[in-house]
Amino acid sequence: MPPSLPKGNAIIGQSGGPTAVINQSLVGAVLALQELKPVRKIIGMRHGVNGLVADQLVDLSRTPAKHLEAVARTPSAALGSSRDKPDPEYCARIVEACRKYDVRSFFYIGGNDSSDTCRIVNEIANTRENYELRCFHIPKTIDNDLVLSDHTPGFPSAARFQAMAFEADSLDNASLPGVKINIVMGRHAGFLTGAAALARGDGRDRDRNGPHLVYLPEVPFDPERFLSDIGRIYARLGRCQVAVSEGIQTPDGRPIVTTLMQHLDRDAHGNVQLSGVGALGDALADHVRRNLKVAGGKSLRVRADTFGYIQRAWPDPSPIDAREARAAAKFAVRMFAKGDTSGSVAITRRKGRAYKAELRAIELSDVAGKTRHMPAEFIAGHNDVSDAFIRWCRPLVGKLPPTARL
Amino acid sequence: MPPSLPKGNAIIGQSGGPTAVINQSLVGAVLALQELKPVRKIIGMRHGVNGLVADQLVDLSRTPAKHLEAVARTPSAALGSSRDKPDPEYCARIVEACRKYDVRSFFYIGGNDSSDTCRIVNEIANTRENYELRCFHIPKTIDNDLVLSDHTPGFPSAARFQAMAFEADSLDNASLPGVKINIVMGRHAGFLTGAAALARGDGRDRDRNGPHLVYLPEVPFDPERFLSDIGRIYARLGRCQVAVSEGIQTPDGRPIVTTLMQHLDRDAHGNVQLSGVGALGDALADHVRRNLKVAGGKSLRVRADTFGYIQRAWPDPSPIDAREARAAAKFAVRMFAKGDTSGSVAITRRKGRAYKAELRAIELSDVAGKTRHMPAEFIAGHNDVSDAFIRWCRPLVGKLPPTARL
Numbered sequence: 065m066p067p068s069l070p071k072g073n074a075i076i077g078q079s080g081g082p083t084a085v086i087n088q089s090l091v092g093a094v095l096a097l098q099e100l101k102p103v104r105k106i107i108g109m110r111h112g113v114n115g116l117v118a119d120q121l122v123d124l125s126r127t128p129a130k131h132l133e134a135v136a137r138t139p140s141a142a143l144g145s146s147r148d149k150p151d152p153e154y155c156a157r158i159v160e161a162c163r164k165y166d167v168r169s170f171f172y173i174g175g176n177d178s179s180d181t182c183r184i185v186n187e188i189a190n191t192r193e194n195y196e197l198r199c200f201h202i203p204k205t206i207d208n209d210l211v212l213s214d215h216t217p218g219f220p221s222a223a224r225f226q227a228m229a230f231e232a233d234s235l236d237n238a239s240l241p242g243v244k245i246n247i248v249m250g251r252h253a254g255f256l257t258g259a260a261a262l263a264r265g266d267g268r269d270r271d272r273n274g275p276h277l278v279y280l281p282e283v284p285f286d287p288e289r290f291l292s293d294i295g296r297i298y299a300r301l302g303r304c305q306v307a308v309s310e311g312i313q314t315p316d317g318r319p320i321v322t323t324l325m326q327h328l329d330r331d332a333h334g335n336v337q338l339s340g341v342g343a344l345g346d347a348l349a350d351h352v353r354r355n356l357k358v359a360g361g362k363s364l365r366v367r368a369d370t371f372g373y374i375q376r377a378w379p380d381p382s383p384i385d386a387r388e389a390r391a392a393a394k395f396a397v398r399m400f401a402k403g404d405t406s407g408s409v410a411i412t413r414r415k416g417r418a419y420k421a422e423l424r425a426i427e428l429s430d431v432a433g434k435t436r437h438m439p440a441e442f443i444a445g446h447n448d449v450s451d452a453f454i455r456w457c458r459p460l461v462g463k464l465p466p467t468a469r470l
Numbered sequence: 471m472p473p474s475l476p477k478g479n480a481i482i483g484q485s486g487g488p489t490a491v492i493n494q495s496l497v498g499a500v501l502a503l504q505e506l507k508p509v510r511k512i513i514g515m516r517h518g519v520n521g522l523v524a525d526q527l528v529d530l531s532r533t534p535a536k537h538l539e540a541v542a543r544t545p546s547a548a549l550g551s552s553r554d555k556p557d558p559e560y561c562a563r564i565v566e567a568c569r570k571y572d573v574r575s576f577f578y579i580g581g582n583d584s585s586d587t588c589r590i591v592n593e594i595a596n597t598r599e600n601y602e603l604r605c606f607h608i609p610k611t612i613d614n615d616l617v618l619s620d621h622t623p624g625f626p627s628a629a630r631f632q633a634m635a636f637e638a639d640s641l642d643n644a645s646l647p648g649v650k651i652n653i654v655m656g657r658h659a660g661f662l663t664g665a666a667a668l669a670r671g672d673g674r675d676r677d678r679n680g681p682h683l684v685y686l687p688e689v690p691f692d693p694e695r696f697l698s699d700i701g702r703i704y705a706r707l708g709r710c711q712v713a714v715s716e717g718i719q720t721p722d723g724r725p726i727v728t729t730l731m732q733h734l735d736r737d738a739h740g741n742v743q744l745s746g747v748g749a750l751g752d753a754l755a756d757h758v759r760r761n762l763k764v765a766g767g768k769s770l771r772v773r774a775d776t777f778g779y780i781q782r783a784w785p786d787p788s789p790i791d792a793r794e795a796r797a798a799a800k801f802a803v804r805m806f807a808k809g810d811t812s813g814s815v816a817i818t819r820r821k822g823r824a825y826k827a828e829l830r831a832i833e834l835s836d837v838a839g840k841t842r843h844m845p846a847e848f849i850a851g852h853n854d855v856s857d858a859f860i861r862w863c864r865p866l867v868g869k870l871p872p873t874a875r876l
Binding site: 078081082084108122124127131134135137138139140141142143144145146147228229231232233235236238239240241244246341342343345346349367368369370371372373374376377378379380465466467468469470 | 484487488490514528530533537540541543544545546547548549550551552553634635637638639641642644645646647650652747748749751752755773774775776777778779780782783784785786871872873874875876
């Protein structure tokens with residue numbers, strides 16, 4: 065017998081950095097909620113909880129499936145997103161707004177900060193305010209840093225972008241040789257930077273294709289060793305393509321860009337340098353240009369690119385990611401429909417040769433505010449990912465454009 | 471009756487910045503040359519004329535069509551490219567190498583510098599050295615800056631990248647509002663920066679979609695007007711996405727990055743700043759952050775991305791571009807086969823509603839070393855492209871991913 069659900073409205077929002085498939089989750093949840101009788105209205109928050117407390121809302125109860133499907137295929141957050149990290153006081157205002165709009169179920173699509181918002185809102189509503197509110201977190205983050213998940217919706221598409229970008233850029237680098245450094249998103253976890261290694265392919269050229277070096281935030285970065293690594297590759301291949309996480313740091317946890325910029329007068333100029341999005345790449349390129357001596361003393365062609373925002377919402381998602389992002393949201397609505405009062409969703413993977421994902425209900429407190437890092441078995445030495453990482457990552461990104469050399 | 475062609479070998483090379491379809495041109499030429507009886511061997515130069523004078527060559531006479539077709543679909547220059555701009559002395563060495571390898575036809579895929587190399591080599595061989603050599607230029611450049619052409623192979627694919635990148639990034643900017651500046655390649659011509667405007671689509675949201683402002687190298691750039699432009703858009707939409715050519719300059723032709731950096735001590739630090747690939751974007755973002763006052767005095771979220779090398783060889787070419795790059799190369803071989811002794815190829819467009827391109831033989835001296843700029847009718851005011859530009863550009867890029875809003 066189906067449980068009796070609280071009658072009232074459902075609300076849904078999107079939070080944090082956009083992804084290529086976050087609208088698949090939105091649409092998956094809305095379509096599933098449209099079928100639930102006790103749910104009267106389905107309300108969308110504009111720009112996350114920010115829109116809820118500021119009465120910026122949109123009614124999705126009767127948005128036609130055809131329009132929703134077009135939205136699902138559109139990258140980035142269609143409701144708008146938010147960088148707010150609500151504290152308990154802010155969360156109390158969220159609960160107040162839920163009461164005002166007769167909201168009885170709260171769905172929030174986002175990363176570990178968003179799951180923490182869910183957790184706090186859930187606690188305040190049901191214990192302190194004695195207001196029955198069921199809160200569900202729907203996972204999303206290109207950083208892949210949610211605990212208990214094999215991977216998170218959004219990551220496979222961003223990983224696909226990295227693989228395609230490094231593949232094209234490595235061919236570019238082979239064509240006009242030099243040292244090429246590409247800076248990849250992911251301040252605390254190296255999964256996305258590691259995904260660049262998929263660009264090597266699995267053919268006979270894999271040992272010659274870039275990226276030749278991969279620097280992760282999990283491994284302390286040594287600028288001197290960086291030079292000798294590049295020098296060694298350059299001596300062998302006459303070129304070197306490098307994947308660097310934006311989050312690389314010193315052994316004591318300082319961002320590398322600050323240490324490389326030490327020779328600059330930071331009072332007068334530091335602001336310009338350090339606030340710049342290209343700063344880390346430019347500093348590393350400058351470091352190599354000044355300090356790496358190559359045989360024959362010829363001057364080295366060194367360049368850095370910082371991929372920027374397009375890596376998180378490139379309009380060519382991984383097909384698996386699109387499916388899973390939707391499935392995870394539908395799963396959260398199913399948790400609500402079968403009587404769960406709160407929770408989050410984790411994607412796990414069945415052991416075996418063929419890729420097979422499963423969804424699992426977890427507690428909000430299991431995931432809230434925690435950060436997953438690259439496990440040791442995914443890291444190879446101080447400048448690469450392991451074969452185990454490649455085997456883990458490859459099925460997620462879909463088919464990559466094939467390439468051939470002369 | 472077919473003309474009698476000089477018996478001997480043919481040589482082919484790729485030059486300048488890679489594109490997504492430059493290998494279509496290579497393969498188109500090689501397959502066509504494989505069918506010409508008087509051509510004994512088809513020799514590929516490694517890294518352009520650099521490989522020719524350094525004996526870095528590869529025999530393509532019997533490379534199987536199946537392998538060549540796989541190479542054709544691979545972005546970037548499969549033979550390797552070169553930035554060398556040969557002077558007459560260098561060109562004399564090229565002619566000498568042609569004689570050494572019994573080369574009687576010379577095909578060079580590249581931009582206006584490459585057509586100039588063809589022209590000089592042709593002149594030295596046939597007049598000064600009395601060596602019969604037939605020289606053909608096959609057009610290629612993402613900058614679209616060759617005279618007499620409607621557009622150049624490589625441009626449509628790079629324009630497609632811009633349209634997709636700005637579309638995704640504009641959705642990102644709508645989701646997390648702020649000022650977003652994207653720096654686009656093209657130091658002397660604004661075609662590629664203008665292509666960003668295709669991201670607006672042609673639906674009812676076209677006036678709200680980014681890019682909201684477009685700054686071309688053909689229009690002198692005024693940092694003060696830049697601020698008021700952004701302020702006006704921001705007041706209307708609460709966000710602003712801006713396309714900026716890397717080549718924007720002051721009315722007297724100085725690069726903007728140098729004028730924005732004037733407050734810095736250039737002796738001590740200028741080098742780091744100006745050599746950085748992110749420097750222009752970071753300087754513009756910093757300029758906006760410091761100097762633009764918005765209503766309510768709240769602090770503005772400003773960010774700049776520089777798309778970098780991936781914009782020229784992204785592995786998702788425009789289908790029209792792939793076809794035309796191949797056709798232009800086949801056309802050059804046909805010119806040779808029917809007895810022409812030198813020349814280049816221009817793509818022209820038939821007037822009419824439906825897109826239809828034609829190929830035309832032109833003289834090397836018509837195109838060599840000349841630069842085409844955006845014509846006045848493609849430019850709208852000081853910060854946009856015209857509808858005529860959009861109509862011209864749209865058919866080139868292929869189908870873009872559709873998007874929908876809530």
